[in-house]
Amino acid sequence: MGVTAFGKILRKRRIDSSEILGDMAKRLDVSAAYLSSIENGLREIPDSFVEKISKEYGLSEAEKQELEEAQAQSKGSVNVPLGEQKDSSEYLETAVMFAKDFSKLTEKQVKMMKEMLEKFQAESSGEKNGSGAV
Structure with a gap:
């Protein structure tokens, strides 16, 4: 290895x-x-x-x-903790769909998803800090 x-x-x-x-x-x-x-x-x-x-x-x-x-x-794998959302079918289905199809994504698609997730993360951080600005 x-x-x-x-x-x-x-x-x-x-x-x-x-x-x-x-x-x-x-x-x-x-x-x-x-x-x-x-x-x-x-x-x-x-x-x-x-x-x-x-x-x-x-x-x-x-x-x-x-x-x-x-x-x-x-x-070659990651754990996706769902936290309180573990009982929500939307969260669970999305996580499973993402994991199942991830290997089929192109490099360009992965880059686009990463950028989108970074944007979501920044927005969430802004909300937690009380700024509310997005």
Whole structure:
């Protein structure tokens, strides 16, 4: 498989902390062999691993998000939490439709969707901050 984005970030974190593999493994309560196989993309990254690393190394929210994105990239899938909307058929159907058909999108379509979602995110942030401006 080869070193993944997650493995590269993890290795950089270890080197920046002046730790050898065994030291980091001990801090994360895993074996050195297990940590090495995660770094080298030979083992799937457990869902709880990002949280464990974030707490142990005091990662910022941006660093944690970068690690989460690298984990998702390594898995080839992402989890879409629906929160309170889990009982709404509109939300659920849309999420399932999106996930099911995502692999069929062209690069241009993905770029357009990303821009649209970024706009929605900015609008939501404006509403949360009380500005109401869109």
